[in-house]
Each structure stands twice: as structure tokens, then as C-alpha cells.
Amino acid sequence: QSVLTQPPSVxxxxxxxxxxxxxxxxxxxxAGHDVHWYHHLPGTAPRLLIYGDTNRPSGVPDRxxxxxxxxxxxxxxxxxxxxxxxxxxxxxxxxxxxxxxxxGGGTKLTxx
Amino acid sequence: EVQLVESGGGLVQRGGSLRLSxxxxxxxLSSNYMTWVRQPPGKGLEWVxxxxxxxxTYYSEAVTGRFTISRDxxxxxxxxxxxxxxxxxxxxxxxARDFGPSRYMGAxxxxxxxTTVTVSS
Numbered sequence: 051q052s053v054l055t056q057p058p059s060v061x062x063x064x065x066x067x068x069x070x071x072x073x074x075x076x077x078x079x080x081a082g083h084d085v086h087w088y089h090h091l092p093g094t095a096p097r098l099l100i101y102g103d104t105n106r107p108s109g110v111p112d113r114x115x116x117x118x119x120x121x122x123x124x125x126x127x128x129x130x131x132x133x134x135x136x137x138x139x140x141x142x143x144x145x146x147x148x149x150x151x152x153x154g155g156g157t158k159l160t161x162x
Numbered sequence: 163e164v165q166l167v168e169s170g171g172g173l174v175q176r177g178g179s180l181r182l183s184x185x186x187x188x189x190x191l192s193s194n195y196m197t198w199v200r201q202p203p204g205k206g207l208e209w210v211x212x213x214x215x216x217x218x219t220y221y222s223e224a225v226t227g228r229f230t231i232s233r234d235x236x237x238x239x240x241x242x243x244x245x246x247x248x249x250x251x252x253x254x255x256x257x258a259r260d261f262g263p264s265r266y267m268g269a270x271x272x273x274x275x276x277t278t279v280t281v282s283s
Binding site: 083090096102105142148150155 | 218221222258273
């Protein structure tokens with residue numbers, strides 16, 4: 051049971067927009083802690099997609115965007131491409147255990 | 163080239179010990195927080211431990227008291243010493259560079275390829 055809750059799967063057709071939600075609580079997202087998002091293909095190193103709720107590292111297309119409100123955050127992907135098919139994880143800091151980082155359970159994105 | 167390379171994974175019996183290494187190149191480990199993350203088979207990413215630039219160390223509840231994170235600044239390598247291993251510790255272990263101590267602490271911008279730990283019962 052992950053501290054941050056994500057839908058197990060989402061899907062969309064090429065060119066469409068999908069949103070992946072990440073729901074936390076008052077000790078993590080709701081406390082104002084930054085939310086970060088990762089793209090992960092099995093057998094490879096995860097890749098940072100969004101940091102500090104809304105910021106994209108260099109090299110990440112602007113098709114990817116992040117937002118946060120209250121105890122939840124979202125990752126939006128527009129103009130879906132076949133190469134976007136992967137697992138996506140949100141991550142934040144949790145005040146309940148000092149130093150603790152927490153991940154969401156992950157969302158499998160399928161491009162139809 | 164800026165990269166992280168893990169090593170030390172393998173097959174170990176329940177109750178045994180293993181030490182993972184993470185060698186950094188292209189940057190100095192002591193400038194950033196460094197983190198271990200694992201992924202059990204068929205499951206999601208799980209945060210394990212972090213080493214702060216101040217020397218502070220923190221662990222997830224699942225590994226507290228059994229795992230120890232450390233670093234060797236002269237070799238630019240950091241470690242995860244694992245004791246009393248359990249079947250549920252079976253996972254791919256990744257080391258990762260944290261943005262900390264800068265503004266966006268917690269964001270992991272550089273990851274290794276992972277090393278596999280299998281605990282047999």
C-alpha cells in the first residue's frame with residue numbers, strides 16, 4: 051500500500067491528452083512538499099520528468115506538465131506518442147518519518 | 163560522462179548480508195544527497211535510504227536497523243550495507259542523485275542502471 055495513490059493504469063490514443071493523478075495526505079503533498087514525476091521503462095533507469103511540482107528538466111518535451119492542488123498532484127501528457135508508453139511514478143517528501151521520501155504505486159500508460 | 167554505476171547485487175540466503183556499491187563519475191558525490199531506491203519484482207518504486215551532505219542518514223521503516231548507507235568520498239563511491247536480509251528485500255536496487263541540498267530536495271535527476279538482489283528462502 052503506497053503512501054501516494056495513483057491509478058494503476060491509464061490509456062489514450064496517439065495525439066490525445068491523458069492525466070495521471072497522485073493523491074496524498076496532509077503529511078506529504080498537503081503539507082506543501084514538492085512533487086516529482088518519473089518515467090520508467092522496465093529494465094532501464096527511471097528518468098526525472100517533472101520536479102518541484104511544475105518544472106521540466108532540460109530535454110523533457112513541453113508535452114509533459116505537472117500541477118498540484120491541496121493533497122493531490124497531476125501529470126498531464128498531451129499529443130500522446132507511442133514512445134510515451136511506460137510506467138509513471140509520483141514522489142514527494144513525507145513529514146511523518148524524518149528524511150522520508152515516498153513514491154506512488156505507479157501508473158502504466160498504454161498508448162492505444 | 164556523468165553517471166552512476168551500481169554493483170554488488172546477487173543471490174543471498176535469508177538472514178544473510180550483502181553490500182551494494184554505487185560509483186559516481188563526472189561529479190562529486192559529496193555535493194549532493196544520495197539515495198537508494200528499490201523495485202521488487204512486479205511492484206513499484208520504493209524509497210530505501212538517503213545520505214545527506216551533512217552526513218545525516220535516513221531509512222524507510224522497512225529497512226531501519228538492518229541497512230546502513232555510507233560513502234567514501236576519496237573513492238567517490240557510496241554504499242548500502244544490508245544485513246538480516248528477508249525475501250521481501252528481493253528487488254532491483256537503484257542508486258540516484260538527489261537535488262538536495264538545493265531547493266528541490268528529493269528530486270532524483272540521475273539514476274544508475276540498477277543491481278539485482280535476490281534473497282532465497
